[in-house]
Amino acid sequence: MKNTLVHRLREMILSGELPAGERLTEIGLAEKLSVSRTPVRAALPILAADGFLDTVGKRGYKVRSFDPEQSLQQLELRSVLEGLAARYLAKKGPSTGLIKEIDTCLAEGDAIFSKGYVTEDDEDAYGEMNARFHSLIVDNCGSKPVQEMLAKINNMPFIGPSVLVFNQIGLERAYGMLFRAHGHHHTLAEAIRLGEGDRAEAIFREHGNTQRESLFSRVEASLEERS
Amino acid sequence: MKNTLVHRLREMILSGELPAGERLTEIGLAEKLSVSRTPVRAALPILAADGFLDTVGKRGYKVRSFDPEQSLQQLELRSVLEGLAARYLAKKGPSTGLIKEIDTCLAEGDAIFSKGYVTEDDEDAYGEMNARFHSLIVDNCGSKPVQEMLAKINNMPFIGPSVLVFNQIGLERAYGMLFRAHGHHHTLAEAIRLGEGDRAEAIFREHGNTQRESLFSRVEASLEERS
DNA sequence: CTTTTTATTTTTGTATACAATAAATATCTT
DNA sequence: AAGATATTTATTGTATACAAAAATAAAAAG
Numbered sequence A, B: 001m002k003n004t005l006v007h008r009l010r011e012m013i014l015s016g017e018l019p020a021g022e023r024l025t026e027i028g029l030a031e032k033l034s035v036s037r038t039p040v041r042a043a044l045p046i047l048a049a050d051g052f053l054d055t056v057g058k059r060g061y062k063v064r065s066f067d068p069e070q071s072l073q074q075l076e077l078r079s080v081l082e083g084l085a086a087r088y089l090a091k092k093g094p095s096t097g098l099i100k101e102i103d104t105c106l107a108e109g110d111a112i113f114s115k116g117y118v119t120e121d122d123e124d125a126y127g128e129m130n131a132r133f134h135s136l137i138v139d140n141c142g143s144k145p146v147q148e149m150l151a152k153i154n155n156m157p158f159i160g161p162s163v164l165v166f167n168q169i170g171l172e173r174a175y176g177m178l179f180r181a182h183g184h185h186h187t188l189a190e191a192i193r194l195g196e197g198d199r200a201e202a203i204f205r206e207h208g209n210t211q212r213e214s215l216f217s218r219v220e221a222s223l224e225e226r227s
Numbered sequence C: 001c002t003t004t005t006t007a008t009t010t011t012t013g014t015a016t017a018c019a020a021t022a023a024a025t026a027t028c029t030t
Numbered sequence D: 001a002a003g004a005t006a007t008t009t010a011t012t013g014t015a016t017a018c019a020a021a022a023a024t025a026a027a028a029a030g
Helices: A002-016 A026-033 A037-049 A068-092 A096-113 A119-139 A144-154 A171-193 A198-227 B003-013 B026-033 B037-049 B070-090 B096-113 B120-139 B143-155 B171-194 B197-226
Strands: A052-057 A061-063 B053-055 B061-063
Touching: A002 A026, A026 A037, A037 A052, A037 A061, A037 B037, A052 B061, A061 B003, A068 A119, A068 A171, A068 A198, A068 B070, A068 B096, A068 B143, A096 A171, A119 A144, A119 A171, A144 B070, A144 B143, A171 A198, A171 B120, B003 B026, B003 B037, B026 B037, B037 B053, B037 B061, B070 B120, B070 B143, B070 B197, B096 B120, B096 B171, B120 B143, B120 B171, B171 B197
Parallel strands: none
Antiparallel strands: A052 A061, B053 B061
16 A cells, blocks of 8 residues: 555554544544645545445544444454355366465464464464465455455454454463464365365355454453553 | 546446546546546545556556456355345344335235236336345345445446346346246245245355346347447 | 524535656767 | 666646535524
8 A cells, every 4th residue: 555644544543543433524634644635535535445434424434433243244254255265266276386385384384383382473473374375365266356355354444464463362372273273274275175165165264263263352352451 | 425426437437438448547537527636536546446447557547347257256246245144134033024024025026927927117126126125135134344345346337236137138038037036035035034044145145146147148238239 | 482594614525736756758878 | 779867748646725515503583
């Protein structure tokens, strides 16, 4: 993304500087950000389309309130779409180059878990690999509409890959969770190789439950933080 | 929608006045439409987000080329999401009021097909009822993310409910197609009533194939038209 | 005192001017 | 003449002024 202003506003919303429910006027934001109305006018519809803002009547926007239930639904939606992508990929059959890249991801994960525990550094490495693995599936599924939808979902608040951080839940718990998720990666890769579309889709849907667990932890942590 | 300019541009794209691949500059469009750059500047990102335009580099947009394959993928994506909505609805159980509204749709459809044939007027009535039926499922599925995604898909070119018109394929063929689709509605309603989420989802996915057939016909017709 | 109408204020919609940047062309050096 | 560099041109980014519309407040009528 190039537009720096939508990023600034995203951060302000996620950090709570712009609290949920707050009404946003072009003039007010322009003054607060020391720019003219024109760029904020360009940024607001984008943020609304990304799910950060709600339109209030036909006049202006307000910060969308954070709804944990809705975040879970977003997460599930992503799993469904990724499942569909996996089905497509299994159906058409992955290229040999793609299989190699997938195997690289699997090997990296195996290396991490072979120790029997995970460190904080491992989490970063796993997160990077995990994102790459998912991208491999989605980018090669052959359906641009699915890709674009997933890109939008990944831009939505609270569920993008970047927030799947595990450092708030304890390393022991993270180990089990990540290990299980990595197991899904293995079985998914197998299903794709074998051309088993139904199975690939089912695995990815179940895979989402792992992420859901992580989000629950995150919500709990953020709630404790505010008390 | 309020923004009349995006509508005008949509029409110009769909009608071919702005041919696929054409580069769009703010100043050029502003002159052609006799407005200033400001409103077109607001409209272009919206059209891009809706899938009518592609970004060319970091500088401007071009009209996205019409790809039949991609339209089919969009259609399938919609079926998958509607299937998910149907699953949700079946899982949580529909309210009695909702069941009544669904039954009303079913009865309207039955009345249309009881004659054994369809007229052009019937097509309008069926189309209206069909849209209402689908809305009932989606609006009551309980997942705002799914609803918003479907709203976006319905805004995309060539697959919105409004283009599911059948007057180009002959009334005999339309009868069979619509009758089959209506049968899906019946079985779907039953699955929802019985709380059979898996079945509801499967039916709606299959339901999409009917629409796919209609789109094929439409594409053929539009290709013949241009020759 | 309530309701309707009118005036005021707030906020968004549009137009235009200017600045910044990327693309294209021309110029210069070797 | 080829490549690199400067200059020009085209196009988007930003700021500001003004117009239109909507919300709010005030005033008048019943």
